[in-house]
Amino acid sequence: MTAPPHPVQPRRVAVVGGGWAGLAAAVRAVGDGHHVTVFEASRHWGGRARTLPTTLTTDGPPGHRAGDTLQLDNGQHILIGAYTDTLRCMRLVGVDTEAVLHRLPLRLTYPDGTGLALPAWPAPLDVLAGVLTAKGWTWHDKWSLLRAALRWQLAGFRCNAATTVADLCAHLPQRLQDGFIEPLCVSALNTPAARASGQVFLRVLQDALFSTPQGSNLLLPTRPLGELWPDAAVRWLAARPSSARLQLACRVTQLARNPADTTWHLNGQDFDHVVWANYDKKVPLALDGIDKSATHRFSYIASKHMQFEPIATVYAWAQACGAPPQAAPPGTPGSSTSASAHTLPHPMLALAPTQAYPAQFVFDKGQLGGPHGLLAFVISASQGDARHLQQAVQAQAAAQLGLQLQCIRTIVEKRATFACTPDAPRPAMYAAPGLTLAGDHVQGPYPATLEGAIRSGWTAAGAVR
Ligand SMILES: Cc1cc2nc3c(=O)[nH]c(=O)nc-3n(C[C@H](O)[C@H](O)[C@H](O)COP(=O)(O)OP(=O)(O)OC[C@H]3O[C@@H](n4cnc5c(N)ncnc54)[C@H](O)[C@@H]3O)c2cc1C
Incomplete structure (x- = not known):
């Protein structure tokens, strides 16, 4: 992840997608001396790893009333110590990684x-x-x-x-x-x-x-996801207005090769290089009209045939409703003795999922910088709708943790990650001269992770010539 020598000539670079990969590409390209425009289709930065301000609809535990806003995430994320490039990028844009992540073996x-x-x-x-x-x-x-x-x-x-x-x-x-x-x-x-x-x-x-x-090491976020990377990266870019333009709510729908030269035309502007940092299924359409050599076509078709896996996160207030079924040492959920005792014995616990009880993990947000009593249940490769999952998790918490839940919000990300099967059709980074693909789905050693996204964005921007 070392930056190349300063470029001979600054290029006009478009980054399409303001998720973790796109922002990594933008930061690198600006750092390398290029002029970058980031296009993000939605109204927020961060893509599939972002903060989701949530207004409480009912009163919660003391101090949390209906109408208050909680900074939840679109899904509970875990980082690990091996995410070296993510940590390096976070520090590069001024994030104190020790302050925003709780590290534990x-x-x-x-x-x-x-x-x-x-x-x-x-x-x-x-x-x-x-x-x-x-x-x-x-x-x-x-x-x-x-x-x-x-x-x-x-x-x-x-x-x-x-x-x-x-x-x-x-x-x-x-x-x-x-x-x-x-x-x-x-x-x-x-x-x-x-x-x-x-x-x-x-x-x-x-x-x-x-x-x-x-x-x-597990690195569990103690701050909303936005603070870990997207908001900090956007601040870093915005502080360099002569090199970076940031366009929210701006979907790129067409990408065309200028017939006269090797530049690209998108959303009314010309660019020397495009980093396509998303896996919008419309990619093949959006790229209509460009070079159709077999290799390039393979890249587009590959991402088109990708299969996805959902992840659901159930956020809920918890309070003890009886002893959990197993013999429980002090500090075990349901056995709390004082108002300040943690809801769970550890910030993260594995759960035994069954057909009826779907959650695989639960996180005690109170031990991770969040309000006391707030839990996040994670259901990877989830099935069923939010209401069904929420009810099932309530039953699971009562049976396996001795906790009664007051659900706040259940978020089902239907296309959370690509299905990491042996034959997953991951596209290559080089799509065409002056066009590189970025994102957790692009060919690489990792599954769909923050580290995969950051590495891919950084590498894709390194190909700007
Ligand atoms: C609920 C959940 C839990 C997860 N848990 C973990 C975890 O614990 N650990 C971990 O490492 N990873 C986890 N992941 C995976 C991780 O979030 C992703 O790997 C990562 O965020 C992908 O980033 P990306 O930039 O590649 O893609 P995206 O985040 O999808 O970014 C693509 C961006 O492009 C934008 N876009 C799309 N089309 C266009 C267009 N035509 N024009 C302009 N913009 C466009 C999109 O709006 C989006 O913002 C989780 C994901 C989810 C959803």
């Missing part, structure tokens, strides 16, 4: 305390110790997982391209497949293990557990 534990919790030790000792001390796992489970990790490492974290995560882990005990691999897979790839790409899963494991110091 990787922990995938359930309400009854079982599961994996790594100590704050250097890798790979943290993994070794975490696995050996995991609660609720037998010695056979632990030994099987360590053997599998060693095998993956010896194979250079590579597998056959057609292998799914379920294939990769088929020999692991069922308890680990259900209680560890599946939640890890849906949280990282937002695709169930039975359909998820083994190769991408291994790459995430490699970077998180073995390549980057503290790469497996």
Whole structure:
């Protein structure tokens, strides 16, 4: 992610899309000395990772009345220590990453305390110790997982391209497949293990557990998502008015090659280079009339055939309604003894999803800079509408956490991420001379993540000549 030497000649660059990828492209292009215009179709920056101010419709706990506004996000996001380029970009635009992210060693534990919790030790000792001390796992489970990790490492974290995560882990005990691999897979790839790409899963494991110091750390946002990147990037760009123009509520519907030269024409303006930083299904239409060589056509067609997975987030106030079913140590949900006690024993807990109880994770926003008592339940690859999911999560919270929920808002992002299957048709970055694609869906080692988006935007802008 190092910037190239200063360009010979400043170029006119259009960035189409103001999500995390587009803004990374814009910041790099301005930093490299180009003149950049960012077009964003919606009325807000940040795309699929943005702040969603929410007005309360009913009174909540003391201090929260109907009519008050909460800064929620369009979905609970997790970053990890291996998101090195995201962290670097955030710092570049002046974000204090330590202040806006709560860093803690990787922990995938359930309400009854079982599961994996790594100590704050250097890798790979943290993994070794975490696995050996995991609660609720037998010695056979632990030994099987360590053997599998060693095998993956010896194979250079590579597998056959057609292998799914379920294939990769088929020999692991069922308890680990259900209680560890599946939640890890849906949280990282937002695709169930039975359909998820083994190769991408291994790459995430490699970077998180073995390549980057503290790469497996969870970095949980303590501020609204806008403050992590989009708002800060926009502020940074707006402070450079001679190099950056920002156009909200401005959808690009046409893109045409100027016949006289190699420049592009869009929304009434000419540009030397376009970074197409979105996966609007209209891309093939929007690009009508440009070079139709086989390679270029493949790029457009690829993104057109992409399949998507939803993610739902249920935000709710919580209060104890009885002891949770399992024996609960002090500090466990439902056993709070004082008004200041946390609602959950940890900022993030894994849950056991079933057909009736869909949430895989719950976050205690009160421990993450938000109001006391506010929880966010996450349902990756969710099915059903918001009302149905909300009711199911209320029942799940009562049964698995001993908590009664007063739901505030349920957000279902239908096209949250592309389905990270072995055959996901991810387009190449180079679409045509002077036209690069950016976004979490563009070919790369990562699943649909903030890090994938930032890396892609940064690289796509680096191709401006
Ligand atoms: C609910 C949810 C939870 C998630 N959880 C995590 C997580 O925990 N960790 C993680 O790393 N990732 C997570 N992700 C994924 C992450 O949010 C995405 O990978 C990332 O935001 C994608 O950014 P992007 O810039 O590639 O695309 P987008 O955010 O989709 O940006 C594209 C932008 O282009 C704009 N646009 C589209 N068409 C046009 C046009 N014709 N003209 C102008 N503008 C246009 C769109 O309005 C949009 O703003 C989650 C996503 C969701 C939805």
